[in-house]
Amino acid sequence: MQRQQEKPTEKPKKFRVFGPVATRFTSSDTGSWRLERPKVRFEDCIKCGTCAMFCPVNIIEILKDQKECVIIDFNYCKGCGICSNVCPKKCIDMVPERGHE
């Protein structure tokens, strides 16, 4: 999804079409739907990647060589909590959005 947004800016050319269509994905920023966000306790994380495997929007990346090893793209994370539920170490907490962290 991230790549889709970047791609059309390479060589933009306008042409007229008929019918419902969008090439700017302005409304796909599903991160704005979020009421809770996943917060990883990195010290407990075993970098197994289970959260990334189960993420329904595929926006979790595991960086095994870094301390902050779980990267979540919050532009698209809806805060569904699946990652938190499936984590074998229970080291992903769901914390309320909007300044309660």
Place this chain on the structure above:
Amino acid sequence: MTYKMLDGNSAAVEAMKLAKVQVISAYPITPQSSISEKLSDLVESGELKAEYIRVESEHTALSVATTAQLTGARSATATASNGLALMHEILSMTSGNRVPIVMPVVNRGIAAPWTLWCEHGDSIAQRDTGWMQFYSQNVQEVLDLTLTTYKIAEHGDVLTPAMVCIDGFFLSHSLQKVKVPTQEEVDKFLGKYVLKNTYLDPSDPMFICNLTPPEDFTEMRYQQKVGMDNAIKVIEEVQKEFLSKFGRKLHIIEGYKTDDADVVLLAMGSMTGTAKYVVNKMRSQGKKVGIAKLTVFRPFPFEHIKNLLGDKKVIGVFDRSAGLGGQGGPVWSEVSVALKEFDIDIRSYIGGLGGRDVPADTIEKIFDELLSIQNREKDTHTQWIDLKKNAMEIREVIKHV
């Protein structure tokens, strides 16, 4: 050009093969089944280089064809009756997204009562889904209309899908001698499918059929209306080109001996062939009758109808669908509105339902009624022209209570 013995379904397949369809997803349903089967034979033998995708329903068949066509492949499907009803939702998707698919529809009544046989009720019910509709008189027309329809539907000013309607069994399963053009001739006439509108390409993504707010929806529909309006002119041009290249004349509406006719019957589909025979027979008896064969029902050619029939006094319109709850049949309603500025007595006839044949006798009966209305000998007409006298009593059950 070669002569072949073909039934209506084979003629449709022949046309799809000549148009070099690249993706096929069809679900068999009587009386369309032999279209699905013949297409799969052609793909298996390698005669047609296409991807044949097996699907579990008509709903999916049209979804696959529509989206495949958006990637740039000329796609094919075909259906009939309840299958067309199941496609209803996707019909509007195809037309609304301006995907110019050409689809043979083998006309068969919609259940209940269960029927396998011909009437136009299935396609007429889909008249507001934004598809063009062409009705064939004979097997040659099935081939010719299908070929021309690709060119019409794919035209940049039209971009609207089209149904080529084939009377179930009367055309779909009756063999006729058909002139089949060569591949080179068709290639020159049709050419390769070119995407002229939106497309699906992972390297240049667009989101087709996104949620359209009230600010844009009316305009999207209006664009479809303009496409439909443009189609009339494009049909004329393409039919003219077809005549010059292939030597056969197609019509939007054909007037057969209508010029000096006292009464005219307007009809669609295979029965118009019989009607022409009846016209000739009655003319030999000195009765001035004529037949208007309507080929294009969507877009409705009201200007053509005005020009052809505006000077008549009595017209009958034969609907091969019941138009339940309407004042008359659906075609009758449209014709009546097209001719509203003239002082014409337009009578609605309904018949040929669920496979009931429309023989010469039925048509002669209509013409005789119309003539006696024209002579002022009679005022009423028999709307359900081929109805049995005991219509309300034809079934009895034994009750065990």
